[in-house]
Amino acid sequence: MPAQEIKFYQTGSLVVGNRLLDPERRTVQADMRRPNTLTSGHRACQGCGEALGARWVVDAAHRATGGRLVVVNATGCLEVFSTPYPETSWRVAWLHSLFGNAPAVASGVAAALKVKGRTDVRVVGQGGDGGTVDIGFACLSGMFERNDDVLFVCYDNQAYMNTGVQRSGATPPAARTATTQAVGPEPGNPFGQGKNTPLIAMAHEIPYVATATVADLRDLEYKVHRAMELRGARYLHVLVPCPLGWVTPSSDTIRVARLAKESGLFPVFEAEHGEITSVSKIRRKVPVEEYLRAQGRFAHLFGDPPRADVIAALQEVADRNIRRFGLLDEEG
Amino acid sequence: MLRQMEGSQAVAEAVALCRPEVICAYPISPQTHIVEGLSRLVKSGALAPCEYVNVESEFAAMSVAIGASAAGARAYTATSSQGLLYMTEAVYNAGGLGLPIVMTVANRALGAPINIWNDHSDAMSQRDAGWLQLYAEDNQEAVDLHIQAFRIAEELSLPVMVCMDGFVLTHAYERVDLPEQRQVDDFLPPFAPRQVLDPNDPVSIGAMVGPEAFTEVRYLAHRRHLRALEVIPRVAGEFADAFGRESGGLVRPYRLDDADTAIVAMGSVLGTLKDVVDERRGHGERVGVLGITAFRPFPFAEVRRALRGVRRVVVLERTLSVGVGGVVTDHVRAALDGAMRETSAANGAAPYLWTVIAGLGGRPITTASLHEMIDRAVTERLEPLTFLDLRRDLVEREAHRERAAERV
Numbered sequence: 043m044p045a046q047e048i049k050f051y052q053t054g055s056l057v058v059g060n061r062l063l064d065p066e067r068r069t070v071q072a073d074m075r076r077p078n079t080l081t082s083g084h085r086a087c088q089g090c091g092e093a094l095g096a097r098w099v100v101d102a103a104h105r106a107t108g109g110r111l112v113v114v115n116a117t118g119c120l121e122v123f124s125t126p127y128p129e130t131s132w133r134v135a136w137l138h139s140l141f142g143n144a145p146a147v148a149s150g151v152a153a154a155l156k157v158k159g160r161t162d163v164r165v166v167g168q169g170g171d172g173g174t175v176d177i178g179f180a181c182l183s184g185m186f187e188r189n190d191d192v193l194f195v196c197y198d199n200q201a202y203m204n205t206g207v208q209r210s211g212a213t214p215p216a217a218r219t220a221t222t223q224a225v226g227p228e229p230g231n232p233f234g235q236g237k238n239t240p241l242i243a244m245a246h247e248i249p250y251v252a253t254a255t256v257a258d259l260r261d262l263e264y265k266v267h268r269a270m271e272l273r274g275a276r277y278l279h280v281l282v283p284c285p286l287g288w289v290t291p292s293s294d295t296i297r298v299a300r301l302a303k304e305s306g307l308f309p310v311f312e313a314e315h316g317e318i319t320s321v322s323k324i325r326r327k328v329p330v331e332e333y334l335r336a337q338g339r340f341a342h343l344f345g346d347p348p349r350a351d352v353i354a355a356l357q358e359v360a361d362r363n364i365r366r367f368g369l370l371d372e373e374g
Numbered sequence: 375m376l377r378q379m380e381g382s383q384a385v386a387e388a389v390a391l392c393r394p395e396v397i398c399a400y401p402i403s404p405q406t407h408i409v410e411g412l413s414r415l416v417k418s419g420a421l422a423p424c425e426y427v428n429v430e431s432e433f434a435a436m437s438v439a440i441g442a443s444a445a446g447a448r449a450y451t452a453t454s455s456q457g458l459l460y461m462t463e464a465v466y467n468a469g470g471l472g473l474p475i476v477m478t479v480a481n482r483a484l485g486a487p488i489n490i491w492n493d494h495s496d497a498m499s500q501r502d503a504g505w506l507q508l509y510a511e512d513n514q515e516a517v518d519l520h521i522q523a524f525r526i527a528e529e530l531s532l533p534v535m536v537c538m539d540g541f542v543l544t545h546a547y548e549r550v551d552l553p554e555q556r557q558v559d560d561f562l563p564p565f566a567p568r569q570v571l572d573p574n575d576p577v578s579i580g581a582m583v584g585p586e587a588f589t590e591v592r593y594l595a596h597r598r599h600l601r602a603l604e605v606i607p608r609v610a611g612e613f614a615d616a617f618g619r620e621s622g623g624l625v626r627p628y629r630l631d632d633a634d635t636a637i638v639a640m641g642s643v644l645g646t647l648k649d650v651v652d653e654r655r656g657h658g659e660r661v662g663v664l665g666i667t668a669f670r671p672f673p674f675a676e677v678r679r680a681l682r683g684v685r686r687v688v689v690l691e692r693t694l695s696v697g698v699g700g701v702v703t704d705h706v707r708a709a710l711d712g713a714m715r716e717t718s719a720a721n722g723a724a725p726y727l728w729t730v731i732a733g734l735g736g737r738p739i740t741t742a743s744l745h746e747m748i749d750r751a752v753t754e755r756l757e758p759l760t761f762l763d764l765r766r767d768l769v770e771r772e773a774h775r776e777r778a779a780e781r782v
């Protein structure tokens with residue numbers, strides 16, 4: 043476990059009651075004077091996992107760098123809901139250029155800072171899964187390959203949400219999106235497609251790759267801090283449920299993110315220079331069905347008749363992750 | 375210092391004299407020698423401090439330049455043809471953001487069919503991207519325009535494209551006067567960005583703008599471009615004072631004072647045209663040339679003034695708007711609008727305006743063909759749209775095959 047040796051489960055989750063901790067051991071988010079880099083008033087949907095994840099990540103990066111931070115944002119929900127002219131929710135230096143070029147723009151900022159001798163100022167690039175794993179992929183790979191001094195964060199809500207929930211290369215099998223509809227004999231997104239971007243990032247042998255979810259604030263903050271301790275290209279892939287696209291109640295964002303991890307469908311791990319260095323174990327294993335049932339985008343699997351075959355296939359995906367990443371302790 | 379050197383090397387050294395801080399590029403003929411030259415200068419330490427970023431595409435090249443410029447670094451890149459198209463989205467973005475990036479376009483045709491040789495289709499495809507466009511007549515002017523481009527770009531906070539004919543200029547060995555570093559430093563102050571990504575004064579750049587303000591944003595961009603019509607000639611004037619050479623500016627009239635026939639053109643063909651015109655002047659013909667250096671913004675007033683009193687105008691174009699004809703012609707026609715009205719008020723005769731498409735995909739523009747073109751112009755026998763040296767046999771053969779295929 044990379045994050046903490048602290049094990050309080052008062053809330054029935056990994057969320058630690060901050061009141062019980064010394065102030066310096068509390069999370070950035072528990073601090074009344076947290077920077078709120080993404081401040082209130084933005085236009086995200088209620089319960090938006092991406093808004094939550096972005097604030098936690100950028101706040102943590104802000105603390106890790108003492109506020110010496112520049113953020114480059116790809117087009118997508120995060121950009122649109124945070125900066126409707128003449129307003130902005132960002133309280134950091136922030137640049138949006140295009141949908142598919144955020145990693146390269148971030149490289150440009152890093153190059154400028156380097157040439158000016160301002161290497162104390164750090165660069166975070168960020169985008170949605172579409173902006174990262176699909177249209178921005180060439181720029182991302184180029185940034186990795188050159189080992190540019192950028193932390194790139196992908197907020198993965200598993201579809202193109204800003205344009206109305208279309209399928210991306212990060213959409214899971216069987217999920218309903220506006221372009222993989224729940225109709226026909228094989229409803230939803232096909233099996234055998236999509237890509238595992240954290241593993242591809244690792245194949246670049248960059249200094250740091252990690253995954254995280256918005257269900258574990260401490261782990262997410264720790265990973266941002268760890269990433270900012272290192273130089274060179276770093277990648278953080280954060281699962282951020284989207285109530286609109288996943289068809290979940292706004293109040294379920296954290297719960298659904300936790301189920302993604304606890305079912306094994308979303309492995310949470312860290313890697314340095316291409317090798318896995320730590321894995322967040324599943325604490326209480328749940329069948330994928332529990333995760334799927336919580337979301338309207340999988341509702342067609344529980345109709346009449348239910349698609350036990352598809353659910354079993356998804357369980358296999360989870361089981362394979364569990365084996366591959368060693369997500370369960372030996373005794374299970 | 376006078377040196378005999380390749381155009382690309384001269385441009386690389388001129389750019390280096392401007393002390394760019396971030397250079398990013400992706401190779402494409404005929405731009406390659408420029409970025410190779412710069413990579414050597416950075417790697418050897420001759421150009422420092424400077425970050426040279428070998429990117430994975432032109433789209434990334436322009437994107438790196440955007441990030442670097444927004445973070446306050448003087449940024450430069452170069453490309454051609456397909457590369458310019460590949461970066462188009464980012465080219466528009468840099469224009470919209472008003473980032474003073476300087477980019478060399480080593481002009482080359484656009485495919486299909488793929489063709490590495492010179493014409494102006496690539497830069498013309500970006501004419502509405504919000505960049506200033508300056509066209510070099512020869513390698514000396516290419517050198518000088520780059521030095522001026524950084525000044526103009528940073529003064530206006532607008533990106534500038536310096537266009538030079540691929541191969542014809544980039545690969546030509548000519549005598550070039552490269553200025554001293556001290557001279558360039560005196561002419562070009564360090565980059566002081568209008569707005570910069572700074573943690574101490576955090577701003578959001580690139581926000582989304584809706585219908586309530588989008589028109590105003592575009593209007594302000596337009597106004598800034600119009601200001602370039604004052605800045606470009608002023609900078610050219612200051613350049614002439616500092617370096618003792620006439621280079622740049624908006625338009626370049628040549629022997630137009632008493633001309634009744636004028637050829638309008640851009641880029642390296644102007645040299646050949648001037649030779650041809652000198653010859654015809656020797657025979658007493660009143661022929662002149664109007665070179666257009668700044669295509670963006672388009673200097674309507676200067677073109678109109680330069681062509682005042684001219685009866686016959688030929689626009690020699692190195693690009694074709696398929697299904698339409700000339701591109702520069704439309705601009706010249708708009709410029710002449712006022713002149714036409716003035717002329718017709720005076721004596722009822724509006725000038726002729728013809729388009730001649732020439733030099734596409736590297737087809738040489740010969741003096742013989744230009745003479746023939748002028749012969750037809752002065753006798754008013756030119757078609758409204760002429761393709762210079764069109765190979766009729768080839769066209770007929772292909773047309774025949776197409777007809778045969780249609781019947782099948």
Ligand SMILES: Cc1ncc(C[n+]2csc(CCOP(=O)(O)OP(=O)(O)O)c2C)c(N)n1
Binds near residue numbers: 199
């Ligand atoms: C070149 C280009 N293609 C398409 C779009 C339209 N577009 C804007 S945001 C977006 C979806 C973004 O999806 P993602 O990156 O996953 O972010 P999310 O909105 O889901 O957070 C799309 C398709 C665009 N802006 N630019």
Ligand code: SF4
Binds near residue numbers: 093
């Ligand atoms: S659509 Fe989804 S990602 Fe976009 S703002 Fe709403 S909840 Fe967030």
Ligand SMILES: [Mg+2]
Binds near residue numbers: 171
């Ligand atoms: Mg998304």
